[in-house]
Each structure stands twice: as C-alpha cells, then as structure tokens.
Amino acid sequence: xxxxxxxxxxxxxxxxxxxxxxxxxxxxxxxxxxxxxxxxxxxxxxxxxxxxxxxxxxxxxxxxxxxxxxxxxxxxxxxxxxxxxxxxxxxxxxxxxxxxxxxxxxxxxxxxxxxxxxxxxxxxxxxxxxxxxxxxxxxxxxxxxxxxxxxxxxxxxxxxxxxxxxxxxxxx
Numbered sequence: 366x367x368x369x370x371x372x373x374x375x376x377x378x379x380x381x382x383x384x385x386x387x388x389x390x391x392x393x394x395x396x397x398x399x400x401x402x403x404x405x406x407x408x409x410x411x412x413x414x415x416x417x418x419x420x421x422x423x424x425x426x427x428x429x430x431x432x433x434x435x436x437x438x439x440x441x442x443x444x445x446x447x448x449x450x451x452x453x454x455x456x457x458x459x460x461x462x463x464x465x466x467x468x469x470x471x472x473x474x475x476x477x478x479x480x481x482x483x484x485x486x487x488x489x490x491x492x493x494x495x496x497x498x499x500x501x502x503x504x505x506x507x508x509x510x511x512x513x514x515x516x517x518x519x520x521x522x523x524x525x526x527x528x529x530x531x532x533x534x535x536x537x
Contacts, residue, residue: 403530414527421516424448428514440515447517455510457492457500468503 428435428448435441440449459465465487469480480491492500497507518524 403533407530410527410530414531424516425514428516432512445518447515449515450512451515453510453513454493455507457489457505458508459487459505461504462486464504472499472502 428450432450435449438449439451440447442448466481466485469487470477473480476491480488482488487505492503492505495503497510500507
C-alpha cells in the first residue's frame, strides 16, 4: 500500500471514523438505557437492601447467642448461605520496638535474619509464624484473632452487582 497520497489516507480515515461513530452511538444508547433501568429500580433496590440488612443483623444476633452450635463443624450452609464462625488471622502489635528486637535476639537467635529487618525492626510476616505464647515472650500481642461471625452467600456475584449499583447511585 505504498505510494498513497494524503487524500487516500483521508478516505481510509473517514471510513474508520464513520464505523467508530456507530460504535460510540451504540455505546451511548446502551449507557442511557442502563441508567434508565437503574433509575426505574434503584428505590426498590435500596428498600430490599435495607430489609436484607435488618434480617442479616437478626441472623448475626442469633449466631452470636448460639456459638455452641458451631463447635464442629464451625460452619453450615442453609438455603445457599454459609453461616457459622471462622478464625480471624489477627494483627500483631507491640509498644516498644527496641524491646521486641532485644527479645527476638535473645529468644530466637537463629531466626534474627528473618524476624528482624536490617534496620533492626520486627518483621510482621515472620512474627506471624510464632505461637501466641512465643509472641508474649517477645513483648508482642495478637489482637483480633478470635472468632468472627461468618455469613457468606454462595452467590456473592449478586452482592457485588448490588454494591456497584448502589455505589454509582451515591455518586449521582
């Protein structure tokens, strides 16, 4: 295709521009129709979300009051909803970095390279491998590691769609 003139390039550009404009027009039409559907249903969606939130809170209260039912197994699926309890990972904290460094060096001398950064500060990822008693031995505490109520629909895609719709609505 060598030897073309700018006028020839303009013809190709014109053909592309026309086809691209058709894409733009269809995309605009689709966006407008989606917005119309959202406007039509958003109030009812908000009402249903609020009602579901009330029922979820009631379920949380019932689960919290009946933990013994979830010793083994720790979770069950009823009506497509997984309920029960799951262990949380927890967060390691410390008040005195120097004390933690000193105690890691004392209690775990063979693991200093993995538990302490070269600037001599604790490495959380390495500390997460220790037991709670070992953490106490180096002046660390494990927070938020208890049971957490689990309520997880098996069709979570719907929840993501609803969240996205509601997020868009709050922007508007």
